[in-house]
Amino acid sequence: MGVDNLDKIFQPKSIAVIGASEKKESVGFDIMRNLINGKFPGNIYPVNPSYKALWDKQSYASVAEIDSMVDLAVVAVPIAVAPKIVNECVKSGVGGVVIISAGGKETGQKGKEIENAIKKEAESSGIRVIGPNCLGIVCTKSNLNASFAGQMPIMGKMAFISQSGAICSSILDLSIKEQIGFSYFVSVGSMLDVDFGDMIDFIGQDPNVGSIVMYVENLTNLRYFMSAARAVSRIKPIIALKSGRTRAGAAAAASHTGALAGEDDIYDAAFKRAGIVRVKTFEELFDCAELLAKNPHPSGPGLAIITNAGGLGVMAVDALSDYGIEPVALSAETIKKLDKELPSYWSHSNPIDLIGDADHERYLNTVKICIEAPEINGLLVILVPQGLNDPANIAKILADFLKNHPFPVFTSWLGGPGVEKGRQFLNDALIPTFDTPERAVRAFMDLHKHSKNIELLQETPARLPGKLQFDRESASLIIKQGIETGHFLLNEVEAKSLLLSYGIPVNRTEIACCAEEAVQKAQQLGFPVAMKICSRDVVHKTSVNGIRLDLNSVSDVEKSYEDILASCLSCKPKAKIDGVTIQPMLKRPDFELILGIKKDREFGPVILFGMGGVMTEILKDRAIAFPPLNRLLARRLMEETKVYRILKGQAAHNSTDLYLIEEILIRLAQLAADFPEIEELDINPLILTDNSVCALDARVVIKQSGTKAPMHLIISPYPNQNESHISVGGNINLFVRPIRPEDASLIEELFKTLSPQTIYFRFFAPIKNISASMLARFTQIDYDREIALVAILETENDEKMIGVARVITQRNPKHAEFAVLVGDSWHGKGIGATLLRRCLNIGKDHGIEKVWGTVLAENTQMLAMGKKLGFKIERVPDENEYQLIIDLTKPYDDINK
Structure with a gap:
């Protein structure tokens, strides 16, 4: 609700x-x-x-x-x-x-x-x-x-x-x-x-x-x-x-x-x-x-550590290293300032060891220098009572100074009753204090993790060189037939056909139902071949010794056929066997990966990536993500595994290989998004050889679903149904589609063509460029919360964005605000009106009842467009602007006048 x-x-x-x-x-x-x-x-x-x-x-x-x-x-x-x-x-x-x-x-x-x-x-x-x-x-x-x-x-x-x-x-x-x-x-x-x-x-x-x-x-x-x-x-x-x-x-x-x-x-x-x-x-x-309650957020992981006990400084550094972070390197300027204030035998590095006899003046002067150092993003101040200092007095003086600090400052006053009064001074001044340096470092890194999350959320993905094509009709037929016949575990040929329909490369695989047919198929494919048991009752072929590799002759194939069937029936006497699969024996791969889909009861489908082959269960090197995926999300998924670092470090496997895997992950995520019937899917192994990838084995479990796509996903996917080709202004053919995260560069190019007046009319401010955060906000939208359509002029090799319209839901999801932007050279051709009308129609289908927007009085073209679309136009009292409001609960035709 x-x-x-x-x-x-x-x-x-x-x-x-x-x-x-x-x-x-x-x-x-x-x-x-x-x-x-x-x-x-x-x-x-x-x-x-x-x-x-x-x-x-x-x-x-x-x-x-x-x-x-x-x-x-x-x-x-x-x-x-x-x-x-x-x-x-x-x-x-x-x-x-x-x-x-x-x-x-x-x-x-x-x-x-x-x-x-x-x-x-x-x-x-x-x-x-x-x-x-x-x-x-x-x-x-x-x-x-x-x-x-x-x-x-x-x-x-x-x-x-x-x-x-x-x-x-x-x-x-x-x-x-x-x-x-x-x-x-x-x-x-x-x-x-x-x-x-x-x-x-x-x-x-x-x-x-x-x-x-x-x-x-x-x-x-x-x-x-x-x-x-x-x-x-x-x-x-x-x-x-x-x-x-x-x-x-x-x-x-x-x-x-x-x-x-x-x-x-x-x-x-x-x-x-x-x-x-x-x-x-x-x-x-x-x-x-x-x-969170007491500090500003860190702008980076550059933590400086001040301590009067060297061992505790080392403990803080060790805690940082658990997160793969080193303490910030102090600049020459900062060290020069510290040299003037500290004894000659201070540590001359970070952690800044003030030595055990440090008093309130030494602490205060060091903190002042660190606060002013541009390389520092956070400051941990550690104190151990050593008889020569007064923990309460030092805390009080620091608390008075640190009332307004520009980045996270936190403390660790170690000890019992002797430091309790100092801790109270710090707490009263809203300066966090922790029992141990490790707890302090962990809390700081949690905040830093949030900052990194924001960076990742605002990072714009690279564009694919072309639109990915999928054969949904063939995939749907395979799944439908499996459910109708009660074959909820697809055989290997069916599973690979499903993958192939979504552009995921597989090795050619044939089914043979007898030894003679196996020989014939092997001769057609060419030796050497691999042979595997084909049975819906066998989940993992290795569990029944159902795989034979490097078969180089007719006699090898004949013998292996009988051996495989005998071995399978010995392990699973009641298994229904369809025969064996025959496939070309490929050269030894450089890497074996696992890719898969698992439908969780609550979260819907998740995508898995990791090290495959015999090492899958042993190393459990894997990461998971949710569909839909783009290139950036696919790469992030890969980066969470050890096998990715191995891949990236091998000269033989350059960016081409990584790009191919990204694309396969995107295709796999689309398959999961399109078919809620897929319960589980394994590609194990996906092999890499000579700048190519191939699914060597596949397993798919399907089941009738009570939820239609895409409502089985927890993240709204790109709404393909809102794509269309239109003609405006007589003979201008445009592709109208929802905005994508990959459109950041197109938005930037459109912005460069805008006049200062057009920019002011749209943003109500003289913006000179679009920041990274704005680009992310404009392109990485939630399709459940926002409707954004773009007009694309398609050329043979590229796309050019010439207009965009948005309808953005408000606190009340039945109410929304609109915005329209069209390149100057395309004004007056009906592009803005066409985009906004389509947005309104989609909004009506989403249950939006009222859409409004504010328009400057000088923006006569927008006011005319609003009148054309049926908006009620009212002057805002004492302001140089109008408010445009439309009621979408009226009959459909009223919107399209």
């Missing part, structure tokens, strides 16, 4: 507490106390039929008796009556409900039925439900503490979302001690309705939120979650601790790919694709949260 009505939950004007009480140690008491003590500015209505008044306020028997509008209802009564209460809230026009009550699906079937009843009462009404089985919610800017937590969080810019109420309580308690502030503190509980995707979408749009921290047990509505997280993580860090490990079901997978793609790895891949930093422990979550 998106963010509908969530503002009524987190910025309510009135609250009803159902189950309000004055009995201490009851949830109803705690919620009323927190609302009142938190100085909630709106009306609070206690609801409890047993009382006429509670907390010096009139008490009501039900929500229906309250004679004023209620925005939020907090339910703190037994869950069995929650469906009835939600029904009353719906009828009374309540905007949102927080159900504190436990006893839902976590208790078994009866609890699940209660939750289903609650959901039934709420659906189609617009009312939003948080919980059940939750601690409640806090929004500090609204002075809202609708929870039974023991205290109100400190106000800050970090949002915390958790499925576990106990984790919420622990984080809150620690945050008070460490002086960490929050803007939102939300326990989502069982996520009957509002889930992580909803919260990220809502909170991410709030300017009072600088970062989001989550404790995750499981995810729901994965496509929406990925869409929301990918949109928000570009501008705000999202940190997640995911508990729970791999399901045992993965062990029963039929293919290598299925066995290698575990649930925890899939969560890793999902978070990475969404730009989320994943942490592994509660301690790491809190440490990272502390740095």
Whole structure:
């Protein structure tokens, strides 16, 4: 449902507490106390039929008796009556409900039925439900503490979302001690309705939120979650601790790919694709949260370490090396400045060892120099009490100086009671302090990881030299026939035909049903040949000794045929054998790779890449990613493996080989995107020889799917259905299609042709060039959230972009803003109107009801186009601009006038 009505939950004007009480140690008491003590500015209505008044306020028997509008209802009564209460809230026009009550699906079937009843009462009404089985919610800017937590969080810019109420309580308690502030503190509980995707979408749009921290047990509505997280993580860090490990079901997978793609790895891949930093422990979550709350984000990994104990500096360096990072090299200028302030026997390098007798003056002067050093992106200050220094005094002086630091500064005051006062000074000054250097370094690297994520999200992929072609009709026929005949494990010839239909090269493979036919096929293919068992009952041919290689004669083939069948029947007496496959024996490959598809029950298809052949299960060198893929994403997938580094390091395997593998990964991802029936697919091995690649063996498992493509994907794919060829301006033939990430260079070329006036009309500012982040924003769109069509002038060897139109959904997904840009030399030919009209039609199909845009008064061409398309045009009071609005709920023809 998106963010509908969530503002009524987190910025309510009135609250009803159902189950309000004055009995201490009851949830109803705690919620009323927190609302009142938190100085909630709106009306609070206690609801409890047993009382006429509670907390010096009139008490009501039900929500229906309250004679004023209620925005939020907090339910703190037994869950069995929650469906009835939600029904009353719906009828009374309540905007949102927080159900504190436990006893839902976590208790078994009866609890699940209660939750289903609650959901039934709420659906189609617009009312939003948080919980059940939750601690409640806090929004500090609204002075809202609708929870039974023991205290109100400190106000800050970090949002915390958790499925576990106990984790919420622990984080809150620690945050008070460490002086960490929050803007939102939300326990989502069982996520009957509002889930992580909803919260990220809502909170991410709030300017009072600088970062989001989550404790995750499981995810729901994965496509929406990925869409929301990918949109928000570009501008705000999202940190997640995911508990729970791999399901045992993965062990029963039929293919290598299925066995290698575990649930925890899939969560890793999902978070990475969404730009989320994943942490592994509660301690790491809190440490990272502390740095996020108290520091600016690092612009790089250049960490300087100041210490009065050389050994601890070495420990910090060792911790850095675990991430493949070296401490920043100090510039000659920085060392020269330090020489003037430090004893001659200081370390003269990073870590900066101040020696054990360092006092407050030496610490302060060193910190000042490091703060000004351009090569430094972060500063760790370590102190060990050594008798000659005063940890509290040093902390106080540094805290006073570091009130406004330009990059992350954090500390490690090691020891017990002797350093506690110093730690308190640092915490009070919002300077993070950690028990050990290793914890400090880990938290810094988590922040750096987010910065790298943003760089990767904004990197634009290279363009393919031409459009990839796919034979979807042939692939569909193979899959359809397999399902209709009940052959859910395709044989090798069928599997390779499926790959070939998507442009993935395979070696020629023939089936022989007897020894004589095997000899005939071998002679046709030419010796030497390879022979393999062909049976749908045999998942792995090596398990039945069903492979023979380097067969060089007729007698070899005849003998091998009988041996293979005998060996298979010995291992699997009930196996139905179709015969054997005969294929040319290829030269020994330089490398063997594995590529595959695994359909996860929750995440849909994932793509696997790694080292193949006999080393697949031994080394388990693999990485996974989600379709769709482009060249950049395919290369990133490869880069996560050891075999990629070997490939890249071999002179014989140049960029051509890597490009070929990229293309095959893209083709494989497209196959996964087009056919939800594919449960598992193995290409093992994919061999590399002489600048060519070939799928030597393939295995495909299919199953009837209840979900149509592309809704089985968690990331919206490129919408091919919105491509078309049109003619405008009499004889101008254009290719209109959705924008692609690879279009960054075309956008840049279009921008260079624009006049200053056209730029000002579009961007409302005199922009001279498009930054990398703008290019990423314009081209790497979420097709579920944004509609962007481009007009392409096609030539024999290239493409030229001459116009683009967008319809971008707003906080309410039924409302959207439009924008149009056409190259100056193409004005007046109807290109902008054609693009926008098509965007509006697509938006109407997506459920968008209202589209608006702001146009400068001087932009007469845009105003005329708006009038032509049926927009309502209104002058903005006291501004030199107009607002154009169109209602897409009107009949279709009204849009196309």
